[in-house]
Amino acid sequence: MIPLSHILLLSVILFTLGAAGFIIRRNVITVFMCIELMLNAVNLAFIAFSRRLPSLDGQLFVFFVIVVAAAEAAVGLAIIVALYRNRNSLAIDDVDSMKM
Amino acid sequence: MEILFYIFGIVAVVAAISVVFQRTPVYSALSLIVVLAALAVIYLLLGAPFIAMVQVIVYAGAIMVLFVLVIMLLNAGHEGPSAHRARFARWLGPPLLLAFIVEFAVIVWKQYGLTGAASAQPLDASPAAIGRLLFQSYILPFEVTSILILVAVLGAVVLAKKQV
Numbered sequence: 001m002i003p004l005s006h007i008l009l010l011s012v013i014l015f016t017l018g019a020a021g022f023i024i025r026r027n028v029i030t031v032f033m034c035i036e037l038m039l040n041a042v043n044l045a046f047i048a049f050s051r052r053l054p055s056l057d058g059q060l061f062v063f064f065v066i067v068v069a070a071a072e073a074a075v076g077l078a079i080i081v082a083l084y085r086n087r088n089s090l091a092i093d094d095v096d097s098m099k100m
Numbered sequence: 101m102e103i104l105f106y107i108f109g110i111v112a113v114v115a116a117i118s119v120v121f122q123r124t125p126v127y128s129a130l131s132l133i134v135v136l137a138a139l140a141v142i143y144l145l146l147g148a149p150f151i152a153m154v155q156v157i158v159y160a161g162a163i164m165v166l167f168v169l170v171i172m173l174l175n176a177g178h179e180g181p182s183a184h185r186a187r188f189a190r191w192l193g194p195p196l197l198l199a200f201i202v203e204f205a206v207i208v209w210k211q212y213g214l215t216g217a218a219s220a221q222p223l224d225a226s227p228a229a230i231g232r233l234l235f236q237s238y239i240l241p242f243e244v245t246s247i248l249i250l251v252a253v254l255g256a257v258v259l260a261k262k263q264v
Contacts, residue, residue: 001102002101002102002105002145003213003214004144004208004212005205005208005214006105006106006109007105007142007146007214008204008208008212009201009204009205009208010109010112010113010142012200012201012204013113013116013201013207014112014113014116014135016197016200016201017113017116017117017119017120018116018120018215019197020120020193020197021119021120022160023193024120024193025120025179026179027125027176028180029125029128029129029167029170029171029174029176029206030119030122030125030128032167033119033125033128033129033132033167034119036132036159036163037116037119037120037132037135040135040136040139040159043139043151043155044139044142044143047142047143047145047146047148047151050129050148050223051146051147051148051223054221054222054223055223056223056224056225056230056233057229057233058230059148059150059151059225060226060230060233060234060238062148062151063151063154063230063234064241065247066151066154066155066158066159067245067249068245068248069163069248070158070162070163071247071248071251071252072252073163073166073167073237074166074241074252074253074255074256075252075255075256075259077166077167077170077256077257078255078259078260080170080171080174081170081174081259081260082153082258082259084174084262090174090176091179093102
């Protein structure tokens with residue numbers, strides 16, 4: 001049997017890598033992919049707890065997270081396309097209008 | 101069965117490191133697809149076949165195709181060096197992230213033990229069982245989700261128009 005703690009450790013390692021990438025990357029698309037990585041880490045924890053309880057609700061939450069991620073990807077990538085059209089750049093450093 | 105979990109867990113972590121540290125977005129996207137596929141295998145091992153298939157079809161299939169399409173469309177190339185970067189962040193960041201992982205591991209270890217098995221009894225996770233739960237207990241979230249998707253489609257069309 002796979003121990004629950006090992007699954008959760010894998011989940012938190014993936015989440016930490018996603019959070020690190022979110023901070024250190026400077027390409028908008030890569031930052032967006034790091035968000036997807038964090039969402040997947042959370043999904044893994046949901047599945048692990050769904051198996052532990054045992055209850056199907058965790059798997060349905062994962063289902064909803066995937067649906068929301070799909071909607072988020074559609075809107076987010078449209079925003080990135082609009083951003084590129086206006087600034088002609090994908091670097092996060094160039095999008096600093098709201099910086100003091 | 102357990103050995104497969106560890107193999108694909110290591111594959112997922114290595115591919116996730118590749119997502120973060122590749123400097124070309126296309127390579128990051130391909131590495132992310134590897135992460136998603138490895139996670140789908142782990143979902144299968146954990147007794148969630150429906151979610152594993154949704155992961156492959158929707159995530160690795162639809163969402164990542166969208167990502168790769170936009171990367172190609174915008175011709176996103178090599179990421180240049182940053183103009184301004186805090187020096188102390190480079191020394192403080194990795195230890196803090198490592199501390200986060202260790203802290204979490206200690207909490208999990210205290211709560212669940214190092215080798216507590218992940219399952220009590222087998223769970224019926226067939227698509228039929230998930231469908232029954234989805235259309236009985238979770239019918240309201242399901243309907244709200246459909247409205248969310250409609251709004252997202254409209255938003256994407258409006259945002260991607262010529263003049264914004």
